[in-house]
Amino acid sequence: MTSDFVLLSDPVIAAVETSECGEPAVDAAGLRVDRREARYNPLLHFVRSGLYERLLRAEEGLPNGVRLLLVEGYRPPAVQLQQFMAYVDVLRGRHPDWTAELLRREASRFISPPEVAPHCTGGAIDLTLCSDDGVELDMGTEVNASPVASANRCYTGAPDIPAEAAANRRLLVDALTRAGLVNYPTEWWHWSFGERYWAYSTGSQARYAPLSTDQIITG
Numbered sequence: 563m564t565s566d567f568v569l570l571s572d573p574v575i576a577a578v579e580t581s582e583c584g585e586p587a588v589d590a591a592g593l594r595v596d597r598r599e600a601r602y603n604p605l606l607h608f609v610r611s612g613l614y615e616r617l618l619r620a621e622e623g624l625p626n627g628v629r630l631l632l633v634e635g636y637r638p639p640a641v642q643l644q645q646f647m648a649y650v651d652v653l654r655g656r657h658p659d660w661t662a663e664l665l666r667r668e669a670s671r672f673i674s675p676p677e678v679a680p681h682c683t684g685g686a687i688d689l690t691l692c693s694d695d696g697v698e699l700d701m702g703t704e705v706n707a708s709p710v711a712s713a714n715r716c717y718t719g720a721p722d723i724p725a726e727a728a729a730n731r732r733l734l735v736d737a738l739t740r741a742g743l744v745n746y747p748t749e750w751w752h753w754s755f756g757e758r759y760w761a762y763s764t765g766s767q768a769r770y771a772p773l774s775t776d777q778i779i780t781g
């Protein structure tokens with residue numbers, strides 16, 4: 563099984579060196595924050611300050627009445643590991659013949675291997691669009707719909723979603739791309755700045771290394 567995309571499991575991502583810039587993670591209080599993942603991750607509203615500034619700028623570029631809705635920013639390394647292993651188990655149950663290497667690669671379409679995980683750096687977010695009163699726009703799938711559950715309609719460029727959802731995805735893509743963020747092409751809701759996948763995609767130096775939960779809490 564091959565891929566058209568560079569996946570997070572690709573050795574080229576692990577090979578990207580990071581020079582930590584020391585920027586703090588901050589509370590993204592100026593954005594709308596959805597707490598649906600808070601039972602797994604109570605620190606989901608933290609992001610690096612450079613990413614936060616870019617999200618505020620991206621929101622300013624949206625049409626009147628449309629806002630960003632942050633679903634998850636920083637993710638503790640222990641949560642990343644648990645979610646990665648859980649999805650590997652789902653795939654192993656469906657494909658008992660797959661090798662460990664293939665399971666790792668296919669899992670990385672939906673959840674990053676822990677050692678390169680963008681969310682653990684505070685430089686990645688899962689987000690969608692909503693109205694001023696918090697009603698989510700139709701994006702063609704739910705946030706965090708897996709490739710298995712959505713028949714790959716979670717892929718940002720999926721051709722088989724309704725026209726209105728495709729237009730909403732374009733709005734999100736245009737606003738975040740203009741702000742300097744990079745999308746993970748198997749997930750329309752996942753964007754990053756400053757970490758390894760962003761660095762590889764833009765030909766820049768990675769500036770955000772993983773942060774421990776202590777670093778987030780103590781600032």
Ligand SMILES: C[C@@H](N)C(=O)N[C@H](C)C(=O)O
Nearest residue numbers: 672673674680681688706
């Ligand atoms: C599953 C989703 N919430 C997610 O964040 N996936 C990306 C690839 C990640 O784990 O960084």
Ligand SMILES: [Zn+2]
Nearest residue numbers: 686687688752
């Ligand atoms: Zn994500």
